[in-house]
Amino acid sequence: MVCETCGCGVSTEPARVDGRPGPAVGQREQAVLEGILAVNDQTARHNRAHFDAHGVLAINLMSAPGSGKTALLESTIDRLAGQWNVVVIVGDLATENDAQRLRHHGVKAVQINTGNACHLDAERVHRALHDINLDDVDLLFIENVGNLVCPAAYDLGQHHNVVLLSVVEGDDKPSKYPVMFRAADVLLFTKADFLPYVPDFDVTRAEANLRRLANPAPCHLLSALTGAGMSSWLGCLESWRAERSGGTSDSHG
Secondary structure, three states: OOHHHOOOOOOOOOOOOOOHHHHHOHHHHHHHHHHHHHHHHHHHHHHHHHHHOOOOEEEEEEEOOOOHHHHHHHHHHHHOOOOEEEEEEEEEEEOHHHHHHHHHOEEEEEEEEOOOOOOOHHHHHHHHHHOHHHOOOEEEEEEEEOOHHHHOOOOOOOOEHHHHEEOOOOOOOHHHOOHHHHHEEEEEOHHHHHHHHOOOOOHHHHHHHHHHOOOOOOOOOOOOOOOOOOHHHHHHHHHHHHHHHOOOOOOOO
């Protein structure tokens, strides 16, 4: 099983089964998992140093499969055309489908196929950077593997985490996947054009569930298809760019 060794078992959340405490992680297993993350964090710091040295703003996009990461990137790239030089690293278990979609919008997209790994890690991102001239990049998006669990455990060297939650997924997801949503610097409610057809999704309730995790991250409702709410998202990017050009460091890890 992939998740037995990927490090996602390292969590501050108590394991529970049917409302009762579950089996504890053994000391040896815990040490192995913590070692994996320690090595990853070292590489992530190396990646971040590269980004900082070249003035690159690096954003990690995380979500469940089908939440609209690639569609968001397509819409974002089109709106930033002529203003920022954008490159994307795309993570998927297989295929280059998403990378090919993004290349059609005139940007360089480097595909990482993880095989059976349920997340990107810092080493995979580091190898992908060998195919990118960071001198030519203003904004690097890392489109992580679709998964609401494991990607949150891995620092990639990014400056900010952006988590997507589509309105068709359910407004209880922040409560059900707290590790992921605690990691969010911004939460985007995507596919807003579907809201009339999913009356069970309550934006206010979804945001309240995020606040219960003590996460003050801003939330934005948008539709990459219609463009509604995209200006707020672009405003986040502009704000982060201004912070970095002003020498403010708010990096993870």
